[in-house]
Amino acid sequence: MILGKNLIDGTWVGSDNLRVSEDLDGQSFAQATSPQVDQACRAARRDFRAYSARPRTERAAFLRMIADQIDVLGDEITQTGMAESGLPEARLVGERGRTTGQLRMFADLIEETGYLDIRNDGALPDRTPLPRPDLRLTHKAIGPVAVFGASNFPLAFSTAGGDTASALAAGCPVIVKGHSAHAGTAELVAQAIAKAIEICDMPAATFQIVQGSGREVGSALVQNPEIRAVGFTGSLAGGRALYDLCHARPQPIPFYGELGSVNPMFCLPEAMAARAAEIGTGWAASLTIGAGQFCTNPGVAVMLKGPYADVLEAACVTSLNETAEQKMLTDGIHDAYEQGVREFRVLMLEVTACGAASNKRSALPALFRVSATEWMANPKLQHEVFGAAGIIVLCDDVDQMQALAECLEGQLTVTLHMEDADAALGQALMPALEDKAGRLLANGFPTGVEVCSAMMHGGPYPASTDVRATSVGTLGIVRWLRPVSYQNIPDALLPDDLKD
Numbered sequence: 001m002i003l004g005k006n007l008i009d010g011t012w013v014g015s016d017n018l019r020v021s022e023d024l025d026g027q028s029f030a031q032a033t034s035p036q037v038d039q040a041c042r043a044a045r046r047d048f049r050a051y052s053a054r055p056r057t058e059r060a061a062f063l064r065m066i067a068d069q070i071d072v073l074g075d076e077i078t079q080t081g082m083a084e085s086g087l088p089e090a091r092l093v094g095e096r097g098r099t100t101g102q103l104r105m106f107a108d109l110i111e112e113t114g115y116l117d118i119r120n121d122g123a124l125p126d127r128t129p130l131p132r133p134d135l136r137l138t139h140k141a142i143g144p145v146a147v148f149g150a151s152n153f154p155l156a157f158s159t160a161g162g163d164t165a166s167a168l169a170a171g172c173p174v175i176v177k178g179h180s181a182h183a184g185t186a187e188l189v190a191q192a193i194a195k196a197i198e199i200c201d202m203p204a205a206t207f208q209i210v211q212g213s214g215r216e217v218g219s220a221l222v223q224n225p226e227i228r229a230v231g232f233t234g235s236l237a238g239g240r241a242l243y244d245l246c247h248a249r250p251q252p253i254p255f256y257g258e259l260g261s262v263n264p265m266f267c268l269p270e271a272m273a274a275r276a277a278e279i280g281t282g283w284a285a286s287l288t289i290g291a292g293q294f295c296t297n298p299g300v301a302v303m304l305k306g307p308y309a310d311v312l313e314a315a316c317v318t319s320l321n322e323t324a325e326q327k328m329l330t331d332g333i334h335d336a337y338e339q340g341v342r343e344f345r346v347l348m349l350e351v352t353a354c355g356a357a358s359n360k361r362s363a364l365p366a367l368f369r370v371s372a373t374e375w376m377a378n379p380k381l382q383h384e385v386f387g388a389a390g391i392i393v394l395c396d397d398v399d400q401m402q403a404l405a406e407c408l409e410g411q412l413t414v415t416l417h418m419e420d421a422d423a424a425l426g427q428a429l430m431p432a433l434e435d436k437a438g439r440l441l442a443n444g445f446p447t448g449v450e451v452c453s454a455m456m457h458g459g460p461y462p463a464s465t466d467v468r469a470t471s472v473g474t475l476g477i478v479r480w481l482r483p484v485s486y487q488n489i490p491d492a493l494l495p496d497d498l499k500d
Helices: 034-052 056-072 074-085 089-110 162-170 180-200 216-223 236-248 269-292 307-321 331-347 372-377 398-407 420-436 474-480
Strands: 006-008 011-013 018-021 027-030 119-121 135-141 145-148 174-177 207-210 229-233 255-258 265-267 300-304 366-371 389-395 411-417 437-442 481-487
Touching: 006 034, 018 180, 027 180, 034 135, 034 174, 034 207, 034 216, 056 074, 056 089, 056 162, 056 180, 074 089, 074 180, 089 162, 089 474, 145 162, 145 216, 162 174, 162 229, 162 474, 174 216, 180 207, 216 236, 229 236, 229 474, 236 255, 265 269, 269 300, 269 307, 269 389, 269 411, 269 420, 300 307, 300 398, 307 366, 307 389, 331 366, 331 389, 366 372, 372 389, 372 398, 389 398, 398 420, 411 420, 420 437, 474 481
Parallel strands: 145 174, 145 229, 174 207, 229 255, 265 300, 265 411, 300 389, 366 389, 411 437
Antiparallel strands: 006 011, 006 207, 018 027, 119 135, 135 481
């Protein structure tokens, strides 16, 4: 049952400031106050050492218990998520499985010591001209972490998503800022975590959640001196504002934000000759999945102008014109998408004829065509429109295609559609594409992020704020750890994993 309250230091607390959710039949949600945010941060700092000192096996058991408790509330979480987000049942059931899978993946990870990157340089007392001391290095939890729920993934990138799972695995207490688009879903998952804290006898402030629309709660959270790092998935404007706050603090802290990406696809000549229509149809399916509300949505397709480009466009347009309107996540996201499409119509030729959506908060896809010269000259065309809007960019020749690759901003993904005969051009493009993106794909579509050790979900700015970090996969744990070196420290004082 949804309480409509904030979880602070093990207790569900309300406030006088309420927000009413029309999606949940008038359910009200208490908006956290600044003193409540401060209380949560101080509680997290108080319990940090106790939680981080818990053996790795106990933290692993805790993560698995969270997953189990999410499964216990599975049906209620799914139904609430459907009501709030408009996402279909199958999508939310799958996302719940991904969420619990991430928790169990990090539990498996921390049962071994590999993630600690332990290094040991033994003493060399007889070395000349100077002896070497005994040096041992491991990684320790950084401290309390703030995590911001994402609008487009109510489960996998929100309350118990990858940021929370990896931070708890590292030994960091977590305070989640719930997203107002799915406050009820966020609270139900928080209830599951609270139950796991009780069962596993973890410190009360190991996990907390504060709700709040607007930026007041989030700003108070990232500026609190007890917070040591922040995880964020959201818009470029919102993420950059929080990033600036983190770095303007008297004690700056790392801000790991995933902000935006157009995820360009380069359709190389031989691939176009062999399967232009197939690529166009596949692109339409990828572009419209989830109403285009994926951070890896491929919004731009780059190709040489000519008859094969016409074939790809025709196949994509046919599929898009037949696509039914889809409900978007929030009124704000819907309005921003419609505004972005209107601006594109002024700047480019629209080749779809989908008309206008008939239902509130619903939208239809839109496809545009522009020359590479115009696209490179206009930064507005290179910015993400969050939704099912795509751009075909036509190049005069391969030299212009390479010039376009060089002028790209940072991306989460870049895709190459290619045949073996395109290898030389692909090799020529790769140095620029490796500089621009965190994940490179061949002959596929990027809407789908596998949760595994080799996944990189991040990229150069503005795709994310730290090109060295990923928000998906086991490497994500390094964001919440810091290296500590021990020199000639007696065995009795060393962390257990460093003892002889």
